[in-house]
Amino acid sequence: MVPTVCPTAYRLLTSVLFAAATSVALAPLASADRVPAPPGTTPALSGPVLAAPAAFSYDVLAARAAALAAQPYVPTPVHQADVLEKIDYDEHWKIRFRPEASLMLGGTPAQFFHLGTYFRQPVKIFLVEDGAAREVVYNTDYFDMPEDSPAHALKPDAGFAGFRLMRPDMKSDWISFLGAAYFRSDGALKQYGLSARGIALNTGMSVPEEFPRFTEFYLEPAGDGRTVVNALMDGPSVAGAYRMVLRDRPGQGQVMDITAKLFFRAPVERLGIAPLTSMFWYSESNRFQSADWRPEVHDTDGLMIETGSGEHIWRPLNNPDRVVTSSYFDRDIKGFGLIQRDRDFDNYQDDGVFYDKRPAVWVEPTSPWGAGAVQLIEIPTDDEIFDNIVAFWNPETAPQAGDEMDFSYRLHWTATPPVEMKLAxxxxxxxxxxxxxxxxxxxxxxxxxxxxxxxxxxxxxxxxxxxxxxxxxxxxxxxxxxxxxxxxxxxxxxxxxxxxxxxxxxxxxxxxxxxxxxxxxxxxxxxxxxxxxxxxx
Missing domain, CATH: 2.60.40.10 (Immunoglobulins)
Structure with a gap:
């Protein structure tokens, strides 16, 4: 097993895209057709165009997921693959979203990612207001791109690759959804690192790992600085509905309350709930495994667990010579997370990517999870561009075709986990x-x-x-x-x-x-x- 394209492409591309936002004044949302700009000029924008409204609720989304799971899986088609192939890393980062086209969710601006060779399947994005959803209509005018960009050859209905939520001044984003069911936030120290996923299926097994996708997003402001992201997920073995209540807390990181309803088309041998994906190359424990000049290179240095009985466990990460799965069995676990404990810059000496500022992510169940195991998958790597660490909760009973499962949990993206530590x-x-x-x-x-x-x-x-x-x-x-x-x-x-x-x-x-x-x-x-x-x- 080798690291997959999804986390690798995510790491390479979004670090550049996240830096593109600038602060501008926003006009109200527009819902009418645009008047084409004169040739050679930049069209004026006042937010994105929205389609006609349709009734929406999380229950409606869950019913759609259940209906999807009752039918054979149909993947989202890739259109104009020859054009997308040309929008490689170098071409992709040149395509910049225009801040004045942002979708306003209360005081939170949402901006969109363009399709490219690493993100070929489009997603649909909707604004939810007053119980109705209106789709954001794709338009090339939302993006600034060079005149010779291959993206100009895409058809007008190409669609979006994903989205990100900006801070009110639009100088930085704090969470993004891009690729498969991946999302990540920048934590208390405003430095992106590890990623979360909606679900993990058969990770570290002899059978190929499956990567379901978030195919539709329904965004709604919720007051108090919160934003709700409702997401429809679909894949060969499972469909699901997610409701994520997101809050960015300046200087403290982010909190995400997540509810998931899963409907299985097929049996799953290893199910990963609340999966986290990270990178560990070497630290003080295995420095002899690398000839790199930096003392340590990792997004995360350990797995932390608080068991159902209250025992606190620390498992330092490894970079083994083969895929290794470690299982820690428990019942009604209190929490687990992938943690970056070492915050000393001198132990990294990297002032480009700042490993000392990477967030820790703590998973806190908000409903009883019963019996199962925290599982840690460690994959060999010889470079920092690969995400080679995965941790998740694997329920004791593996799902079968026709099964339904519900989970709720809270993700804390912080500098240190929100766990009272009386012990050293x-x-x-x-x-x-x-x-x-x-x-x-x-x-x-x-x-x-x-x-x-x-x-x-x-x-x-x-x-x-x-x-x-x-x-x-x-x-x-x-x-x-x-x-x-x-x-x-x-x-x-x-x-x-x-x-x-x-x-x-x-x-x-x-x-x-x-x-x-x-x-x-x-x-x-x-x-x-x-x-x-x-x-x-």
Whole structure:
């Protein structure tokens, strides 16, 4: 399995498109036909043209999804593929949306993405007001493009690739929907990174992964600075209706309340609810796997879980030599997320893409999810342009043809998850050669070092009886685990060697610091792969 075109194209193209917005005054929406501009001039705009209204509600959308699922799947056709092929990366970024054509959703402007070689299937976009939906009529006048742009050859009904919501001054956007069922927001630090998806189907399996699409969007202002995005999703195995209530909170990030109704055409072996997609190449834990000059390169450095029983878990990410799926079983989970914990610029040294500012995304169920597992898929990568990390909730019961499923949850796009952490948390994971410096290095032995920091450790000293609690698989020997404060910091460090005989497979480790039998830290779940062990033997 290799990273797919969808997240890769999304990462390459939207970073340029997002920077295109400028601040202008907006006129009211227009619903009449436009008068053509004289040749050689730019047509005047006062918002997009809207079609005739039709009754709309989320229940109507859900009924449409159910009806779709009862019929054979019909993909959205691609028209003029030869023209779209010519609108490559270089040509696509030259096509700029004209801010004066923005669709106003209360005080939130919406702007549209143009079709291109990476986004060939159009989506329909509607404005919802007073219980009625009016489609936004595509018009090339909404876009500025060079005179020699191949996009001029598209027919007048070409359609849009997706949309984004702008901040009121239109100097930046804060969320976009572009490609398959992908969307992403810029978080508290206004830096795009990982993506969310409406659904994940058979990710990391031997069968091909399926990518359903949001085919229609119904946008409505909701007051209080909120915007509602209703979306119709369709794919070979499933159709669905989504209602997403979005709110941008300056300096705090975004909150999205999501309700999804899913209707299955076909069985799904691995269903991913609330999937998150990110990139992890290397960090302090596997620095030896890259020759790049930067100390670390990743959008996310760990999976965080708050279990149904309230246990806090941290699983550092890996870049394995094969596709690896890790499952963490639970019932009525409180939350999980892909988190960028390391916010120190010195650990990245990249002032172009600012990995230190990438958002963390926390998934909070707002209805009981029952039994299932948080699943983490890690795919090998040797570059930062590929999204190679996926995390989602996989329900215990796999859906069959004819099944219906409902889920509701809240997405938090923040700098830190909205989780009360009374225990200390992991701040770094490192592995290296085992043994003692200056002495012969023992064979088949590596060293693991984990740093913790947090209020539960504040003020404690070596005399306070802090102990490492570490467990490893049968046959893997733990050697001399100990803990000590890191001089000049508020951190505590856990150190141990492990000895894995030749032929040992993946080593799953579990560890935390304790005092008088009570945990002082979250549970650290380390995973070390055979290729990492072999490199350090």
């Amino acid at each position: 948390h992991t701040v770094a994971t490192r592995i290296g050669n085992g043994g003692v410096p200056g002495q012969p290095r023992p064979e088949n032995q590596i060293k693991v070092v984990v740093d913790f920091e947090g209020p539960a450790l504040d003020g404690l000293t070596r005399k306070d009886g802090i102990l490492p609690e570490v467990s490893a698989p049968e046959g893997v020997e733990l050697i001399n685990p100990y803990v000590l404060p890191v001089v000049g910091t508020d951190r505590w460090r856990m150190v141990f060697d492990l000895k894995a005989p030749p032929g040992t497979g993946t080593v799953d480790l579990r560890a935390y610091l304790a005092r008088d039998g009570k945990p002082l830290t979250e549970t650290w779940l380390g995973q070390i792969h055979p290729d990492q062990i072999d490199r350090l033997r």
